[in-house]
Amino acid sequence: MLLGVIADDMTGATDVALMLNRAGMRTVQVIGAPAAGAKLPEADAVVVALKSRTNPVAEAVADSLAACEALLAAGARQILFKYCSTFDSTAQGNIGPVADALMQRLNAHQAIVCPAFPANGRSIFQGYLFVGEVPLHESSMKDHPLTPMRDSNLMRLMGAQTAHKVGLASYAAVNQGAAAVRKRLAELAADGVRYVVADALDNGHLMVLGEAISDHVLLTGGSGIAMGLPENFRKAGHLPWRETATHLAAPAGRAGIISGSCSTATRGQIKAALAAGIPALKVDPLALASGKQTAKELADWALAQPVDKPFLVYSSDDPAEVASVQDKLGRDRAGEIVEHAFAEVARQLNAGGVTRLLVAGGETSGAVVQGLAIRTLEIGPEIDPGVPWTRVVDGPEMVVALKSGNFGAPDFFLKAWDLLR
């Protein structure tokens, strides 16, 4: 193994795994912190998908260190700590503590902080993170239920989570190329700066950064910062050129979509699916809570639909409806009830012959993957930036695509099937 990645959520893990796979690294995703001494699958890159974005700090640190140990034991030469392209972490968050712990374990003197993902509209200028045309704190992330982002300055965001000094490698250096970035990193190191926020407005900048940090043992950021890494391994003679597959062989069986994501992008994708005539059933969290609706009913409805089309089971709703459900059930309980139901629905669907499954939402994906007892995924072709098809290699025989809430074009639920053979 060349590169080890520790991802703080399930769909973020498939996102970064896709980035590496597209650049020619055979990439495998394993679910959950590996047990001490557990052997990881053989691949150029292994991504460990944790659920450490919003859990207690001590747990996030312990799981990340366990993942790091397993990756090092499997031969990883570089460790990437992957978090969200919209940072998704408040002053009480886990990014700083996890990065600090990894820095100490790896004896790293400096690490880059770069959540940029230009293909999905996330760019960094003078250390400020933008989502599309607006700064992070003006984007829909300002109202995220768990991690409201009320600042866009990455030096301040990171500075609030670590005792180490945080500095900036700005556009002025990044735009000049890898040598200028290295010079800037050295200046900052001489000034005691351990975390360097790096500007990146486009993929060219990400390639420059990747080259400049080829000798960093620890990197932190979104999937974009992984873009330039395979080329470093190739130049060093460690990685042959590999063509990436454009299609994925899928087992015979039925196709379905489960969506618990209430993000704007997902709601648009549901609208497009409904308009295209995909049979759809809306889940009512209050009815689930009272037992009026059950996972079995949802699965039975889905399996009774025509076999020649995918079906859609969704709880996705607009913010006012979600807030009203959360007022009645409590935010955490509402989420748990829906996630628990979807995990059971996924199990029953697979038992009923569904082998091709699209899942929307990070938490929802985590619940479905757990429900299906999926332990390892092999990364396949890109449906849209940040979302690949994946094949289960340890778990039930099926293909799944795990979509981050905010990712994907409006026709995502319609076009994804064309990539399966």
Ligand SMILES: Nc1ncnc2c1ncn2[C@@H]1O[C@H](COP(=O)(O)OP(=O)(O)OP(=O)(O)O)[C@@H](O)[C@H]1O
């Ligand atoms: N109608 C609803 N009312 C209340 N909660 C809901 C409803 N539908 C889904 N949920 C819960 O909202 C949460 C949605 O989170 P999830 O991570 O799946 O999607 P997302 O936030 O859009 O995606 P991502 O984390 O990838 O950005 C889940 O806990 C889900 O169970």
Ligand SMILES: O=C(O)[C@@H](O)C(=O)CO
């Ligand atoms: O980086 C992103 O935006 C995604 O991979 C993600 O982590 C969403 O939860």
